Amino acid sequence: MRYYLDFEKRLEPIERRIEEIKKFHNVTEGHYAKELSGLEKKVSKIEKEIYGDLSNWQRSQLSRHLNRPHTLDYVSHLFTDFTELHGDRRFKDDPAIAGGFARFEGISVAVLGHQKGKDVREMAARNFGMANPEGYRKAVRLMDLADRWQKPIITFIDTPGAFPGIGAEERGQAETIASAICFMFSLSVPVIAVVIGEGGSGGALAVGVGNRVLMLENATYSVISPEGCAAILWRDGAKGPLAADALKPTAPDLYELNVVDEVVPEPFGGAHRNWQETFDHLSQVLSKHLKELLSIPGDGLRAQRYDKFRRMGIFQEQR
Amino acid sequence: MGFFKKKDKDKPPHIEIDIQKEIKKAEKEEKALWIKCSSCHELIYRKEVERNLDVCPKCQYHFPYSVQNRINLIFDKGTFVELYRGIEPVDFLKFKDTKSYKVRLQETRESLNRNDAVVCGQGKIKGIDALAAIFDFEFMGGSLGSVVGEKITRLLEEGAGKGIPVIVFCASGGARMQEGILSLMQMSKVSGAIYKLKSQRIPYITVLTDPTLGGVSASIAMLGDIIIGEPKAMIGFAGPRVIKETIKEELPAGFQRSEYLVEHGMIDMIVPRKEIKQKIHQLLSLITT
Numbered sequence: 001m002r003y004y005l006d007f008e009k010r011l012e013p014i015e016r017r018i019e020e021i022k023k024f025h026n027v028t029e030g031h032y033a034k035e036l037s038g039l040e041k042k043v044s045k046i047e048k049e050i051y052g053d054l055s056n057w058q059r060s061q062l063s064r065h066l067n068r069p070h071t072l073d074y075v076s077h078l079f080t081d082f083t084e085l086h087g088d089r090r091f092k093d094d095p096a097i098a099g100g101f102a103r104f105e106g107i108s109v110a111v112l113g114h115q116k117g118k119d120v121r122e123m124a125a126r127n128f129g130m131a132n133p134e135g136y137r138k139a140v141r142l143m144d145l146a147d148r149w150q151k152p153i154i155t156f157i158d159t160p161g162a163f164p165g166i167g168a169e170e171r172g173q174a175e176t177i178a179s180a181i182c183f184m185f186s187l188s189v190p191v192i193a194v195v196i197g198e199g200g201s202g203g204a205l206a207v208g209v210g211n212r213v214l215m216l217e218n219a220t221y222s223v224i225s226p227e228g229c230a231a232i233l234w235r236d237g238a239k240g241p242l243a244a245d246a247l248k249p250t251a252p253d254l255y256e257l258n259v260v261d262e263v264v265p266e267p268f269g270g271a272h273r274n275w276q277e278t279f280d281h282l283s284q285v286l287s288k289h290l291k292e293l294l295s296i297p298g299d300g301l302r303a304q305r306y307d308k309f310r311r312m313g314i315f316q317e318q319r
Numbered sequence: 320m321g322f323f324k325k326k327d328k329d330k331p332p333h334i335e336i337d338i339q340k341e342i343k344k345a346e347k348e349e350k351a352l353w354i355k356c357s358s359c360h361e362l363i364y365r366k367e368v369e370r371n372l373d374v375c376p377k378c379q380y381h382f383p384y385s386v387q388n389r390i391n392l393i394f395d396k397g398t399f400v401e402l403y404r405g406i407e408p409v410d411f412l413k414f415k416d417t418k419s420y421k422v423r424l425q426e427t428r429e430s431l432n433r434n435d436a437v438v439c440g441q442g443k444i445k446g447i448d449a450l451a452a453i454f455d456f457e458f459m460g461g462s463l464g465s466v467v468g469e470k471i472t473r474l475l476e477e478g479a480g481k482g483i484p485v486i487v488f489c490a491s492g493g494a495r496m497q498e499g500i501l502s503l504m505q506m507s508k509v510s511g512a513i514y515k516l517k518s519q520r521i522p523y524i525t526v527l528t529d530p531t532l533g534g535v536s537a538s539i540a541m542l543g544d545i546i547i548g549e550p551k552a553m554i555g556f557a558g559p560r561v562i563k564e565t566i567k568e569e570l571p572a573g574f575q576r577s578e579y580l581v582e583h584g585m586i587d588m589i590v591p592r593k594e595i596k597q598k599i600h601q602l603l604s605l606i607t608t
C-alpha cells in the first residue's frame with residue numbers, strides 16, 4: 001500500500017491517477033500518453049516544492065515512512081545467500097531484530113538489524129522494531145559467531161528505541177544494551193553500521209558501534225525522539241517540530257558532529273520514492289568502506305573503533 | 320493569611336509586604352525542619368534524617384546523598400584527591416527548550432558550585448587505592464553529557480593504565496538531551512573504556528543509587544563486574560511513567576526497585592549506606608589480595 005505523509009498528500013491524487021492509467025490503458029500514444037506526461041510534470045513540480053527544503057521535523061517523519069525500505073529489504077536486494085538465524089539461546093527469538101549470514105559482493109558476512117514491519121500485521125508481530133533484551137542478545141550471539149569465524153559484520157539501524165515493558169525490564173533491558181555496546185568494542189572483524197531509518201537512542205546504539213557508521217540522507221539518529229523530548233522539556237508532546245530542530249538528529253547534522261562517516265544520498269524525496277536507486281547508492285558506499293576495512297588487521301580494527309568513539313564529545317578544559 | 324488582603328487599602332503597603340515575607344520565611348523554616356519521605360510519606364525531623372546518613376529512620380529509604388558526604392563516607396580521611404576538575408560543558412548545539420542550555424548550565428554551575436554532574440577522584444578505602452566517580456543528581460538530574468562521559472572515560476583509562484580498581488556511584492535520569500546525539504555517544508565512549516578496563520582484569524564496581532535510569536543504566540551502571548544497589552533505589556532502562564503509558568497496565572509492586580532487581584538477578588546485592596564502605600573494602604580485598 002502506498003502511504004503519504006501529511007506534507008506529501010498533494011502527490012496522492014496525481015500519483016493514484018498515474019497508477020490507474022498505467023494499469024488500465026495503453027500509454028504509448030494518444031490521449032493517455034499526453035495525460036500521463038502532463039501528470040508526471042506536475043509530480044516533479046510538486047516534488048520540488050515539498051521535498052526541496054526539508055525541515056528536521058519532516059526528515060524525522062520521512063525516516064519513519066512506512067514505504068521506506070527496511071532491513072530485510074536491503075538484505076534481499078544487496079545480499080545473496082541470506083540465511084536467517086534465530087534465537088538468543090536464553091529465552092526466545094525476538095522478531096524485532098533479524099539477522100544471519102549472507103554474501104555481499106561475494107564476501108561472506110554477518111548481517112543483522114532492527115526490522116519494522118511493512119503492514120499492520122507485520123508491524124505488530126515485530127513490535128515496530130522495538131527489541132526486547134532477547135533481541136540484543138541474539139545480535140550479540142550473531143556478532144560473536146562472526147568474530148569467531150572472522151566474517152565482517154554489517155548492521156542496519158531502524159528502531160524507535162528499545163521496548164519499554166515490564167518483561168523487558170525484568171529481563172535486563174539496560175544490561176543487555178550495555179553489554180551489546182561493550183561487546184562491540186571487542187570485535188576483531190570489520191563492523192559497518194548503517195542508519196537506514198530511525199535511529200532511536202540506546203536501542204539503536206546497541207548495534208551501532210561500527211568502524212564505520214553510515215547514514216542515509218533522510219535517516220535520523222537521536223538520543224530521544226522529538227516527541228519524547230518535547231514531552232519532557234516542553235511538557236507538550238505536540239512541540240515535536242521544535243524539539244527536532246533543537247536535537248539536530250539529521251544525517252547532515254551528524255556528519256558535521258563526526259558521528260557518521262558518510263551520508264548516503266537518497267533519491268529526491270526520499271528512499272521510499274525509488275528503492276532501486278537507494279539500494280544502488282548504499283551498495284556503492286558499503287562496498288567502498290568494506291574494502292578499506294578488510295585490509296586492516298583485527299587489532300587495528302579494534303583500536304580504530306575505540307579511537308573513533310573515544311573522540312566523541314564536546315567540552316572545554318581549563319588547565 | 321486571610322487577615323491581610325490586598326483590598327485593605329487602609330493598611331500601609333510596606334507592612335503588608337513585611338508580613339508576607341515573614342510568612343514565607345516561616346514556611347521555609349518549617350520546611351527546613353521537616354521533610355517528607357518520598358517512600359513511606361511520613362513527615363520526619365530533618366536533623367534525624369541527616370544524622371542517619373540521609374536514610375529514613377521509619378522505612379530505610381535512602382535519600383539522595385551529597386557528593387561531599389559520599390566522599391567522606393567512602394574514603395579514608397584526607398585521602399581523596401579530585402581529578403579532571405577543569406573539564407567544563409559547552410552548549411555546542413545552541414540547544415533551547417523553555418530555557419537555553421547555556422543559561423541552564425550557567426545557573427546550575429553557579430548554584431551548585433560544580434562544573435557538571437560528576438566528581439571523579441582517587442583515594443583510599445581502608446588503605447586500598449581506588450578510583451571513583453560520584454554522580455551529582457542535583458546537577459541536571461545527573462545526566463550524562465560530554466563532560467560526564469569524558470571524565471569517567473579518563474578515570475577508566477587511568478584505572479586500566481595504573482591497575483587501580485574503579486568504582487562508580489550512579490544517580491542519573493539518563494542521557495543529557497541538550498547535547499543531542501553526542502550525549503548518546505557518551506554511552507559508547509564509556510562502554511569502550513569499560514571494555515578496556517575489563518580486558519586488563521581490573522575490577523569495576525558500580526553502586527546504583529536512587530534513581531539510576533536510561534543511558535547511564537544502559538552503559539556505566541549495568542556493566543559493573545559487581546553491582547550494588549542502595550535500598551529501594553529505582554533502577555531501570557525506561558522510566559516507570561513511559562512503561563505505564565506504553566503498555567497501559569499497572570506496574571507490579573516494587574517494580575524497578577533494588578529489591579526487585581536482586582530478585583530478577585540483575586544486581587548482586589543491596590547494601591545499606593552505613594555498611595557500604597566495609598562492603599566495598601571487603602570486595603576489593605577479596606579480588607585484589
Ligand SMILES: [Zn+2]
Pocket residue numbers: 356357358359360361375376377378379380
Ligand atoms: Zn520513609
